[in-house]
Amino acid sequence: MADDARDKAARRRDPKPSATSRRSFLKSGAAAGVGGAAALAGLAAQEAQAQAPPLAGQVRWSREVDVVVIGAGASGLPAAIAARDQGATVLLVEQHFDIGGIAIMSGGMIHMGGGNRIQKEKGVQDSPDLAFTDWVNAENGEAKFNDRDLVRKWADESVPTFEFLTANGLDWDEKFLGGPGDASSVPRQVRPKEWPIRKDLVAFDQGRNGSGIVRALEQSARKKGVEILLSHRMTNVVREGDRRGRVMGATFVQVDRNFTPTNQTLNVRARRGVILCTGGHGNNVEFRRSFDPRLTAEYQWHGQTLAPHNADGAKAAMAIGASMWATANQTAEAGEAFNKGRIATRDNYIRGLITPESPIFFRAKASGMNVTDWQNLILVKENGKRFYDELDSSYDGFFAHAMAWTGDPAKLNGGGPIWAIFDSEAVKREKWGTEAPVVDRERGYFFSADTLEELAAQMKRNPFQWREMPGTTLRETVERFNTFVDTGIDLDFKRRKPTHKIATPPFYAAWATPSLHDSLSGIRINTKCQVMDLQADVIPGLYAAGETAGGFALHGLGRAIVFGRIAGMEAAKDGARSTRA
Ligand SMILES: Cc1cc2nc3c(=O)[nH]c(=O)nc-3n(C[C@H](O)[C@H](O)[C@H](O)COP(=O)(O)OP(=O)(O)OC[C@H]3O[C@@H](n4cnc5c(N)ncnc54)[C@H](O)[C@@H]3O)c2cc1C
Known part of the structure; x- marks a missing residue:
């Protein structure tokens, strides 16, 4: 029997958490943010928390919804809308005082393709098969380390995602079709027009077409009944039991405009799923140095002022057993990772x-x-x-x-x-x-x-x-x-x-x-955006999309939006919903 299979069999035989881990949780329970005061001690406390997962019955839930989406940027907004479209009640939580993530300051060029309407109107021959083969091409630096299953899913879901964005109010810049670029062999980048309000968060007269994505999606999400909670930072994900149970919800701490925690924590129970859309790890020096020790503190991260990508999603997922994926993509000199x-x-x-x-x-x-x-x-x-x-x-x-x-x-x-x-x-x-x-x-x-x-x-x-x-x-x-x-x-x-x-x-x-650009690696997901552990088992109830997820070194919005939508759809129909309090 292979080691992995042996591990799985052993876990099936003995699903009980160990006494040691129960003790360590009880010791650190307050820091884990389950209603205790130590969770309020700021971001340092966040590093300490999630050392041990809470057990059933130890969490005082403040709220309960079907799906909790964490991070209101390029992946989080489509995730929230897609979950709501399936009839789920959805809470979208964002640490910043506005929605948008770094996507709001982006150029808005969404790398999708597969034969969408704009490609067709411009006479570009594309198909899901071509998009797939481009992005798993062994001779292309941006493609050779990619997970073939994830790329296939992106290729197949690109056109439906284009239609989803259209249905949710994106006003396409019909003149624009960018690329090919990166590993693509044909032009695939589409973008919406800029959001018409000129004095936006950072989109002040700068040609920031990304505002046309996130503002349109925000409007649609609110209209459809997605609840958006701003100025709350996720500190940990709550998993029932000791690395075997279902994800039950997440803990948040209220933060001020400088991201400094205030005295408010919130435990939100998610009946069907928690979706991590918190962006990458570029702003977390120690996390990024795990890929390349040379990425020391002097390298600023390009979104640090707007919506820091502090590896929060990856750390919270790893604390309850998640694996990383396709880390070879995050080599220091890879493509657009860095900028002048x-x-x-x-x-x-x-x-x-x-x-x-x-x-x-x-x-x-x-x-x-x-x-x-x-x-x-x-x-x-x-x-x-x-x-x-x-x-x-x-x-x-x-x-x-x-x-x-x-x-x-x-x-x-x-x-x-x-x-x-x-x-x-x-x-x-x-x-x-x-x-x-x-x-x-x-x-x-x-x-x-x-x-x-x-x-x-x-x-x-x-x-x-x-x-x-x-x-x-x-x-x-x-x-x-x-x-x-x-x-x-x-x-x-x-x-x-x-x-x-x-x-x-x-x-x-x-x-x-110079500043750091994309996070090209992150936590392991399958094609349903379910987060997986080191044994390739799904962590029930936990989903991820955007730069927090790994497996596919496609720069930016295309990967985030396509997989955000998938995560929302899948979480909303998660059949194994938790029934325990
Ligand atoms: C200037 C600029 C231009 C760009 N131009 C393009 C482009 O033209 N095309 C392209 O494809 N890509 C572009 N990008 C990259 C693209 O914007 C990102 O790759 C994309 O937004 C990533 O999506 P995401 O959902 O992972 O992260 P984001 O869109 O940043 O969303 C993540 C959200 O999670 C929130 N969050 C993080 N941690 C927590 C927490 N603990 N609790 C609660 N909320 C949390 C953040 O505040 C943020 O709002 C550009 C980026 C920049 C900075």
């Missing part, structure tokens, strides 16, 4: 999504500088040395170079903060503002000084500058670069025609460390 953005602010994802007019600006503190010509600066490591051709803006190029080594002669692996260095002439050419709210001097992401030595000395105020930048090194780097401008030849990194010297004080240093 704005400078002088920690929230540096492209195009200045967070402007002072945005209701979340209080978290970002600065809108950052947009670089129109990278000839205007050099990029240095935290030791003051250049490390690559600054004109290379490819997804892979910048990050691979930024993270590959520390800049030491010994070529130690791992990165460190990256700084853009420029002078006052560059500021004039780019027409940059050098004070708040454009730059973040207050928290140490922007500095200026009359000499390069003074500039280097200031940088230790930045929390991630783990060693002092030697002033002489920075000066020598700049002087050497200036000789390349004289000759027109970059002897170190072959930058094309170095154009501008860095010579006119004041000199500036602006935070330019």
Whole structure:
């Protein structure tokens, strides 16, 4: 008998939880948020909780519905609507003070396909079979580690999902069909028009078509009777018994606008299912380092200000036995995992999504500088040395170079903060503002000084500058670069025609460390979006979709929306609904 089968047989024989785990639960029961006070101790408490699962009868339920969906973004909204369409009562819980997740700031390009109406009208020949073969192609980096069953499901459900989105109010941008892109061989990306309200959460005049997805779905969900509860963060999922029972519900703590917990916890019982739609793990340094230890804290995550992806769903699922899936997809240099953005602010994802007019600006503190010509600066490591051709803006190029080594002669692996260095002439050419709210001097992401030595000395105020930048090194780097401008030849990194010297004080240093993009791996689900454990057994009553789920390295919205809808449909008709209190 294989080990897995032996384990399963043993568990069938002895379904009782062990005394040790009961004791450990009783010890940590309060921290597990089953009505106790320790659950309110903030996010640190969340790390401690879910050490042991609650047992039946120990949870005081505050609410009861058929389906609880956690996270109101790209996967959560369709999950909630699809469950409601099946007649389930649905509570959709979101930690932020608004719905939308990072999807609301997205470009809204949904990678689906399979032969939808817009593809047909544009004469694109596509089919579920072609979509499937593209995304399991062994020779394509984005496809070769994918779970074939999940890809098949995505391929088959893409057209029905397009129709679902249409029926739920998405107003398609009929002119647009993007791609092919990534592993696709034909154009598949469709997008809705932007939501018509201009002063949205972050979609302030920025071409944020993602608002056209989530606002339309929010409107439809509310109209259909989905209840939406904002400003509540899920802290743990409640499973009956000791890694054998059914998922019974989830615990939430109320949070303020800075995601700080208040004194309110809420235990919500889910008769049919709990669906985790909490996004990925990009904002959780220790979790992401389990994939790649080099992903240290200096790399900001592109949605940290809006809707942090803290691995909450994955951690809660793993605490009750869930497995991870297709972790090979999350290699550091994979596709769009990393990005080059704005400078002088920690929230540096492209195009200045967070402007002072945005209701979340209080978290970002600065809108950052947009670089129109990278000839205007050099990029240095935290030791003051250049490390690559600054004109290379490819997804892979910048990050691979930024993270590959520390800049030491010994070529130690791992990165460190990256700084853009420029002078006052560059500021004039780019027409940059050098004070708040454009730059973040207050928290140490922007500095200026009359000499390069003074500039280097200031940088230790930045929390991630783990060693002092030697002033002489920075000066020598700049002087050497200036000789390349004289000759027109970059002897170190072959930058094309170095154009501008860095010579006119004041000199500036602006935070330019790249940001992390997608989570390309997550917890294991099957084609019904049921979460699975290490024995490939389903965890009854638990579902997941979006970036919190693994198995398929398709960037962004297409994967989230298709599987969100599936999770909602499946949870709502979960026949094994719990009948116990
Ligand atoms: C600027 C930008 C542009 C993008 N453009 C595109 C694009 O054009 N096309 C594309 O395909 N993709 C794009 N993406 C990526 C895409 O938006 C995401 O991949 C997608 O939104 C992921 O869906 P999700 O449901 O997993 O996460 P989200 O949409 O972020 O939703 C997750 C939600 O869960 C909430 N949550 C997290 N933890 C908890 C908790 N413990 N309790 C309660 N709630 C919680 C979060 O606050 C969030 O609202 C873009 C992303 C960004 C940032």
